[in-house]
Amino acid sequence: MKIFTAVRCLGCAALLAAAMSSARAGQQDEDFSLSLNDLLARMQANLTGYLTNIPNFFCDEYVESYLDQRGAQRKKTATESIFRMRRSKNSAGQNVFTESREVRTVDKRPAQGKAIHGPAVFSGAFTNAVSTVSLELAHCYSYRLEPHEHLGKSPAIVVEFTSLESALTDKSCISPERESGRAWIDPTDFHLMRVEDRIPNHDAINGILTLWTWEIEYAPVVFDARTFWMPKTISTKAHANDDRVEWAFRARYNNYHKMTVTSHILTDAEDDPPE
Numbered sequence: 001m002k003i004f005t006a007v008r009c010l011g012c013a014a015l016l017a018a019a020m021s022s023a024r025a026g027q028q029d030e031d032f033s034l035s036l037n038d039l040l041a042r043m044q045a046n047l048t049g050y051l052t053n054i055p056n057f058f059c060d061e062y063v064e065s066y067l068d069q070r071g072a073q074r075k076k077t078a079t080e081s082i083f084r085m086r087r088s089k090n091s092a093g094q095n096v097f098t099e100s101r102e103v104r105t106v107d108k109r110p111a112q113g114k115a116i117h118g119p120a121v122f123s124g125a126f127t128n129a130v131s132t133v134s135l136e137l138a139h140c141y142s143y144r145l146e147p148h149e150h151l152g153k154s155p156a157i158v159v160e161f162t163s164l165e166s167a168l169t170d171k172s173c174i175s176p177e178r179e180s181g182r183a184w185i186d187p188t189d190f191h192l193m194r195v196e197d198r199i200p201n202h203d204a205i206n207g208i209l210t211l212w213t214w215e216i217e218y219a220p221v222v223f224d225a226r227t228f229w230m231p232k233t234i235s236t237k238a239h240a241n242d243d244r245v246e247w248a249f250r251a252r253y254n255n256y257h258k259m260t261v262t263s264h265i266l267t268d269a270e271d272d273p274p275e
Contacts, residue, residue, distance in 0.1 A: 032148050032155075032157065032187055034157075036143055036144075036145050036159075039145070039157065039159070039185070039190070040133070040134060040135045040138060040143065041135060042190040043133050043134045043135070043185070043190055044134045044135040044136060045190075046189075046190055046191055047130060047131050047134050047136065050130060050228060050229075051095050051127075052095070053226065053228075054085075054087065054126075054223075054228055055087075055223050055224070055258045055259065056084075056085065056086045056087055056258070056259035057084070057085055057223065057256055057257060057258055057259050058082055058083065058084045058085075058256075058257055058259055059082075059083050059230075059253050059254065059255055059256040059257065060080070060081075060082065060083070060253065060254055060255040061079075061080070061081040061082070061083040061101060061251055061252070061253055062078070062079070062080055062081075062251065062252045063077075063078070063079045063081070063249050063250070063251045063252075064076070064077075064078050064249065064250050065077050065078075065079075065247070065248060065249035065250075066247070066248055066249075067245070067246075067247045068245065068246040068247070069244065069245045070243065070244045070245065077106060077107060078106075078107055078108070079103055079105065079106050079107075079111070080103075080104050080105045081101040081102055081103045081104055082101065082102045082104065083099070083100075083101045083253065084099070084100050084101065084102070084259070085097055085098070085099050085100075085126050085127075086098045086100075086259070097126070097127040099123055099124070099126060099127075124174070125216055125231045125234050126230065126231060128174040129195055129216055129231075130192060131174065132161060132174075132181070132183060132195055132197075133159050133161060133183045133185070133192070133195075137173065137174065139164070139166070139167075139170070139172075139173075140163060140164060140166075140167040140170065140172075140173035140174070140175075141161040141162060141163055141164060141167070142161065142162045142163075142164055143159055143160070143161050144159070144160045144161075145157070145158070145159060145160075146158040146159065146160050146182070148187070149184070151184045151193050151194055154186070154193065155187055156184040156185060156186065156187065156193055156194075157184070157185040157186075157187050157190075158182060158183070158184055158185075159182065159183045159185065160180070160181075160182050161180065161181055161182070161183065162179075162180040163175065163177070163178055163179045163180070175199075177199050177201075177202060178199070178200065178201075179197055179198060179199045180197075180198055181195065181196045181197035181198055182195075182196050183195045183196075191218065191229040192216075192218050192229060193217075193218055193229075194215065194216065194217050194218065195215065195216050196213070196214070196215040197213065197214050197215070198211070198212075198213050199211070199212040199213070200212075201241070202238065204238045204240070204247070208240050208244070208245065209240070209241045210238040210239055210240050210241060210245075211238070211239050211241065212236070212237070212238045213236065213237050214234065214235065214236035214237075215234070215235050215236075216231050216233070216234050217231070217232045217233045217234075218230060218231060218232060219231075219232035221256045223256075223258050224258065230253065230256060231251075231253050232252070232253060232254075233250065233251065233252050233253070234250070234251045234253075235248075235249075235250045235251075236248065236249060
């Protein structure tokens, strides 16, 4: 939204503001009137640009998690890590993305080789999740446009998605499980703002079936003067169908850096630099 400075001619200012408001409203109507196919085409263009141009990067990851087990005291853990994503090519020339993390501290103590564990550790937020609403996966999901909403103060196109039965055995689909969810999409440049997903009867660990839910909030990150919308927060929870256990975590990401030799300045000579 543009902020207009005061002018002496109040009548002129009112007319100008009304005209600009009308123009913005008209543009917004055009954006919200996109057909589902047109929206998917715009989302696919964004996805292709993202997967083609996102550089190798690292960022700070802070995770708070808990584990509730029937008859036991809740276990809480806080970890600080360096999260990395690398892009490479397979033999067919396709992009392959590898996510990894180096846990630095667990409950503010040196990690000493410890890793993040849980029945529903989340991966793929930086790659698979961004393709959930796209032409590329239209054979995996049924999409439906919902009435538009506001996410915070920002208008958003809302798409509901449900996995198709054929997706359960189609290896080109990103999930072999029945799932459903919603995506909030910016009506101006069609980037993802938020994705929520719900997977019932998820086999979390040792045959324990759970309701697994996750959500991702996105925020802009600039690499080489180009803006990418990257996860800002990830929240996920797995609740056992028989109520015996619940596990959840919330992760925050910031301080993104392109993975280059000069991308990080050490403040302590004894620290190991990110790879």
